[in-house]
Amino acid sequence: MTEKDRSEEVARFLRQREELGAGDLFMDGLTRDEALALVAHRRGAAVPTNRGAEQATSTETETAPFPTPDTLDLSALDYDALRQAAMGCQRCRLARERCNVVFSDGNPTARLMVVGEAPGANEDRTGVPFVGQAGKLLDLMLASIDLSRRDSVYICNVIKCRPPGNRDPMQDEIELCSPYLKRQIELVAPEVILAVGTFSAKxxxxxxxxxxxxxxxxxxxxxxxxxxxxxxAALLRNRGWTRPAWDDLQLLRQVLDDR
Ligand code: SF4
Structure with a gap:
């Protein structure tokens, strides 16, 4: 396992712990001692190698102004203008390394809006949210309650550009990007919202x-x-969460049916 792989494992590990609210360690490929050492490492000095270069750049820029502070009032934009603004957005540091801004997929007139967290590598490459294995699972989850991405769901993320190395989004990135989501919700005007994952839920x-x-x-x-x-993506790692996720989908179906 490379240092970068380990760092990504630790990021996933920390998120799992937060989601569980428990102290149990349950990662594949890392012993408890390795995990604890890596957590300490992550909280301390920058990781050497390419990942370290990313972190060093990030640390340097945390106190520097972003390249193009964007004061555009998103709340006044229509859907096309909002999408256009996102495509050229430079509000936060994530603009620097993205390949694509990942704005949305699905039907903008859908009754259900699914809000995820942030693009991963596949999403950054394609510009489409929820592709790859996690995307396929989301499609299956939706199909299990008679919903389809193309017709009956609008899908987007809290963060529109990929955090490097699939790290968790930082608080300032969420604050800078969330006005896009807020306006998306206003314009799509869904009847029900499904938040998937910790960041969108919180x-x-x-x-x-x-x-x-x-x-x-x-x-x-x-x-x-x-x-x-x-x-x-969390369900793919933790089969124990399948049953509660199924219960959540049934609750979602019930809410949609009752409206
Ligand atoms: S993550 Fe959001 S705020 Fe940051 S550059 Fe991308 S669109 Fe702009």
Whole structure:
């Protein structure tokens, strides 16, 4: 396993711990000691090699202004203008290394809006959210309650550009990018929102609890019913979450049917 691979494993590990709200370690390919050493390493000095170069750049720029501070009022834009603004956005550091801005997929007039977290490598390459294995699983999850990406769902992420190395989005990146999501929700005007994964669940519910304690309830985002569940990528890693995710989908179907 390369240093970069290990760093990505640690990022996934930290997210799993947060989602579980528990102290158990359950990663493939790393012993407990390795994991703890890597966590300490991640919290401390920059990791050498290419990953380290990324982090060094990031650290340098955290105190520097972003290249093109964008003061455009997104709340006044229509859908096409919003999409156009995102495509050229330089609001945060993630603009520097992206291949594509990943704005949305699906039907902008759909009743259901699915909100994920951030693009990964496949999404960055294609410009489409939820492709690859996690995307296929999302499509299967939706099909299990008679919904299809093409016709009956609009899909987007909290963050529109890929965080390098699939690291978690930083708080300032979420704050700078979330006005796009806010305006997307206003313009798409879904009847129901499904937040998948920790970052979208916390942002849209305003709660800080781990995902495992947020799911299973119906929230309201600006008057729109909101349900939260695990990210399909997390489900691929943790089969134990399949049953609760299935329950969340049934809850979602019920809310859609009741409207
Ligand atoms: S992540 Fe969002 S705020 Fe940052 S550059 Fe991309 S579109 Fe702009």
């Amino acid at each position: 942002l849209l519910t305003g709660a800080t609890k781990p995902l495992g304690r947020l799911r299973g309830k119906i929230y309201s985002y600006e008057g729109v019913p909101l349900i939260v569940t695990y990210h399909p």
